[in-house]
Amino acid sequence: MRITITSVLVHDQAVAERFYTEVLGFVKKHDVPMGGGARWLTVVSPDHPDGTELLLEPDAHPAAKPWKEALAGDGIPYTQFAVDDVRAEFARLSGLGVRFTQEPADMGAFTTAVFDDSCGNLIQIIQTH
CATH class of the missing domain: 3.10.180.10 (2,3-Dihydroxybiphenyl 1,2-Dioxygenase, domain 1)
Structure with missing residues (x-):
């Protein structure tokens, strides 16, 4: 067993994509439309492009924002x-x-x-x- 994807909940995937790629320096790996404006959007370390992916996951669930x-x-x-x-x-x-x-x-x-x-x-x- 190994960790392949972990996630961080974000309020806006476009803002998150810019921050995690342009500021932090991660590289976009997947960007797949999921319907309703949401995307399966993952980034990876440029040093480990086949390593663990970080999913920039929408925080649309009612419990996500208060948490x-x-x-x-x-x-x-x-x-x-x-x-x-x-x-x-x-x-x-x-x-x-x-x-x-x-x-x-x-x-x-x-x-x-x-x-x-x-x-x-x-x-x-x-x-x-």
């Missing part, structure tokens, strides 16, 4: 992405206008930072030492 708001309100990241250098990624993303809710913090075995993905989610980046 996302509760997580963000409590400062809890929805998911996390590994980076080689949190401080360098913090500087790069900050320069692109990304809003961070937690600046780089050394946690011993790893360093983390948390940003707002512009789609209603907090995302943590992590560097292991």
